[in-house]
Amino acid sequence: MTATAAPQLKHEVKDLALAPLGNQRIEWAGREMPVLKQIRDRFAKEKPFEGIRIVACCHVTTETAHLAIALKAGGADSILIASNPLSTQDDVAACLVADYGIPVFAIKGEDSETYNRHVQIALDHRPNIIIDDGSDVVATLVKERKEQLSDIIGTTEETTTGIVRLRAMLNDGVLSFPAMNVNDADTKHFFDNRYGTGQSTLDGIIRATNVLLAGKTTVVAGYGWCGKGTAMRARGLGANVIVTEIDPIKAIEAVMDGFRVMPMAEAAPLADLFITVTGNKHVIRPEHFEVMKDGAIVCNSGHFDIEIDLKSLGAKASEVKDVRPFTQQYKLPSGKSVVVLGEGRLINLAAAEGHPSAVMDMSFANQALGCEYLVKNTGKLEPGLYSIPAEVDKDIARLKLQAMGIQIDTLTAEQVEYINSWTSGT
Known part of the structure; x- marks a missing residue:
């Protein structure tokens, strides 16, 4: 993977000297993330996030690194923080700062005070899109940063816990922007979960x-x-x-x-x-x-x-x-x-490294395309929870099958006519 040298960035990671090991491990994870690679290559050409500020609150792992790199390739001005105090891989965090110029605020084992401070730092970035993992950033925004709500295009959420919280916010009338329910995409929960x-x-x-x-x-x-x-x-x-x-x-x-x-x-x-x-x-x-x-x-x-x-x-x-x-x-x-x-x-x-990269390939493809969907539909979506479009879900599955060298059947014209007709019987 080609990396670009970073300028001096604001960041908070354990040790930038860990970056070479992180780069090596990120490359290894990429071997089983072909879907996200194709999306990243398209993003690099089309720049769908030019001028868009994105905050990603995720587990800082080798797989998340590929999502962060894809968003940057798409032109995003992004910042990454940890969604869990014990989930950060310090070498990955170092690599993203040192080699890819992505601001990261995450240290494995950080205490609750540090974790909450990083959430505030993320919100100081004044995001237009929030990629959340448990809805801590969105909840903090709604409770403490109401003046920033007008900046928000939307959020994406990929955990069951986060979706439960977003539904509660919606029911209480405090969710004032669209939220993409990545968790319930078939290519997410059937495989990642x-x-x-x-x-x-x-x-x-x-x-x-x-x-x-x-x-x-x-x-x-x-x-x-x-x-x-x-x-x-x-x-x-x-x-x-x-x-x-x-x-x-x-x-x-x-x-x-x-x-x-x-x-x-x-x-x-x-x-x-x-x-x-x-x-x-x-x-x-x-x-x-x-x-x-x-x-x-x-x-x-x-x-x-x-x-x-x-x-x-x-x-x-x-x-x-x-x-x-x-x-x-x-x-x-x-x-x-x-x-x-x-x-x-x-x-x-x-105690381990989280999900294998092969399943996170599909989960993070959903995240990346969910963000793109929000940008393309800015101002068109009412506040609420939205599913990943079915055609996007199926496209991700098709890309994954292609990468695995697996082919499937297609309907014949006769079959298409049959399933769309009510007059044909047994």
Whole structure:
């Protein structure tokens, strides 16, 4: 990948000397991101973002680097901040500053004060478009920077958590601009949520603990697309999987997929490993900790670090100590211990590298094209949530298949006539 030397930029990264390693890893990820490369090449010619200020609040990984580079190729004046304090890859952040001239404010392990300061720095950029991952930037804008709302063309959001927050803003009448629901694009949630989260979650758990999953009773809390992928991959590694759910339809689906389904209160004494993927608060609470096995492992692969009630666990614990990187043991008064991974944050990014680049290729293609759609339709869209257009979704899938060397059938003229006619019968 050809990089251009950057001028002196405002930035906050761990160490610019890490840039060569970051460049090498960004190039490696690019091998499996052919769709985004084609989009970037077109952006470089057409410059759809000339004069547009973009703030991207994302996990700063090798895959995100390709999105940031594509936006810059398209003429964007952009800035990148971390969407999670533990998800930043410091060498990637350094490379984007040093080699590509993209301002980055992200350090792995940054505290909440630093994280919130970076959100404010991003808003100081006075963005026209916000690429959000959890809607922290949009929520802060709406609550604290109302004078900047007139600058906004729109936002794109690719997490379930973020979409829930945007819907709440819309219902409360405070969302005053269009928002692209990237999360619900077929080429996003079918693949990123299911295959990306499924593989990377188990990767993070194994890197953090080196435990054998075969034979372990594993609870997956939540059976959305992320839960489906996590449960499927855990079973593939030999785990005995229990699913907990609040949605009766998803619960039936989990049963039909061959998993045991029960309330968390019943599952808590049985499991060796707990993985939360709900996007909700306090899915695992004090009453669950009290009945867990000694040494039970608890982690989260939802978005924010609120799914596990760590505040209550910490208050109850007589001792908390690091036993491995990203692995803390909480000793309880009963003498039993609970092991928490990644401080309750996204384990796939805290202890591993996040989703494989092959699935992020499609997710970030949606992000890039969602931004372009907002620019092309400036002033035409009412405030609200908008799906990625179906033709764009299918084009991304076609490009991915082509890159994989896979061909599919097309309808014959006779078939087209048949499916569009009501007069033809059996």
